[in-house]
Amino acid sequence: NAGVTQTPKFRILKIGQSMTLQCTQDMNHNYMYWYRQDPGMGLKLIYYSVGAGITDKGEVPNGYNVSRSTTEDFPLRLELAAPSQTSVYFCASSKTSGSRDEQFFGPGTRLTVL
Amino acid sequence: QKEVEQDPGPLSVPEGAIVSLNCTYSNSAFQYFMWYRQYSRKGPELLMYTYSSGNKEDGRFTAQVDKSSKYISLFIRDSQPSDSATYLCAMTPSGSARQLTFGSGTQLTVLP
Numbered sequence: 001n002a003g004v005t006q007t008p009k010f011r012i013l014k015i016g017q018s019m020t021l022q023c024t025q026d027m028n029h030n031y032m033y034w035y036r037q038d039p040g041m042g043l044k045l046i047y048y049s050v051g052a053g054i055t056d057k058g059e060v061p062n063g064y065n066v067s068r069s070t071t072e073d074f075p076l077r078l079e080l081a082a083p084s085q086t087s088v089y090f091c092a093s094s095k096t097s098g099s100r101d102e103q104f105f106g107p108g109t110r111l112t113v114l
Numbered sequence: 115q116k117e118v119e120q121d122p123g124p125l126s127v128p129e130g131a132i133v134s135l136n137c138t139y140s141n142s143a144f145q146y147f148m149w150y151r152q153y154s155r156k157g158p159e160l161l162m163y164t165y166s167s168g169n170k171e172d173g174r175f176t177a178q179v180d181k182s183s184k185y186i187s188l189f190i191r192d193s194q195p196s197d198s199a200t201y202l203c204a205m206t207p208s209g210s211a212r213q214l215t216f217g218s219g220t221q222l223t224v225l226p
Contacts, residue, residue: 004157031211040122042202042216043158058212090157098209100146100165105157 002026004106006091012112013081021076021109023091031094032074033103034058034066036087043090049074050097081113117141120203120217129226133190137203137217140184144205144215147179149188152200152219161201162188165209193224 007022025032030051035043045058049068063085065077074093078085088110092103120137127133135149146165150158162177164170164186170177176189186205190197203217 033211040218042118042120042204042218043214044216045212045214048212056212092157094211097211100163100209101211102160103211105159107155107157 004091004093004104006089006106006109008109009107010110012114013078014114015081015083017081018077018079019081019111021078021089021091021111023074023076023106024072025074025091025093025104026072027093027095027104028071029093029095029104030071031097032068033092033094034064034074034076035090035092036060037090037108038087046076046089078111083113085111086113087111115140116218117215118203118205118217121220122218124221124223126223126225127193129193129195129224131193131224133193133197133222133224135188135190135201135203135220135222137186137205138184139186139205139215141205141207141215142181142184143207144184146206146209147177147186148204148214149175149177150202150204150216152202154199158202195224195226198223 033048034046047066049055091106094103149162152158167181178187200219202219
């Protein structure tokens with residue numbers, strides 16, 4: 001049982017490049033989330049999904065896109081990378097949408113845009 | 115002004131000390147309060163969950179909420195080097211994970 005896995009662990013992008021951050025969970029959770037964590041700031045929700053085929057914007061969705069074709073996978077797409085997208089990105093999943101229900105986080109992807 | 119304020123530290127204490135970690139918030143609608151622990155280069159993990167005001171204890175950890183003062187605390191008794199991590203507070207008005215507001219985290223080091 002691997003939990004939530006994320007790839008890659010690290011990436012350096014040039015301004016204007018695109019990339020996809022991969023996230024997979026093996027707990028059969030319906031709810032999945034993408035957060036970004038900037039130094040000195042709390043985690044901010046980018047996008048979330050309540051099940052395959054259903055996604056919605058979080059607090060900071062601009063510059064990102066998501067898709068959810070399966071229960072297991074929730075990739076995050078960055079188009080036209082900008083220095084403001086330099087951050088650590090965490091994917092998480094939970095069984096239900098309640099905050100009491102623990103969100104299981106992946107180990108994160110450290111992204112630098114130069 | 116941030117909705118949730120948390121002293122970033124770093125905080126260093128000797129092993130066995132009692133640690134107090136705190137957050138203040140401005141949104142009186144917050145009803146559900148959480149503490150997450152985040153080890154270096156890892157994702158956060160849920161440590162404590164409380165609803166409304168009061169105390170909740172789990173082993174060496176006690177979470178305290180004072181809604182009248184908009185202030186929450188996490189106490190760690192008999193701190194251990196394995197407690198060295200960043201502690202994030204989080205809160206939501208509705209109980210929905212989609213509306214979580216996180217503090218920026220306090221970095222704690224427990225020295226052996």
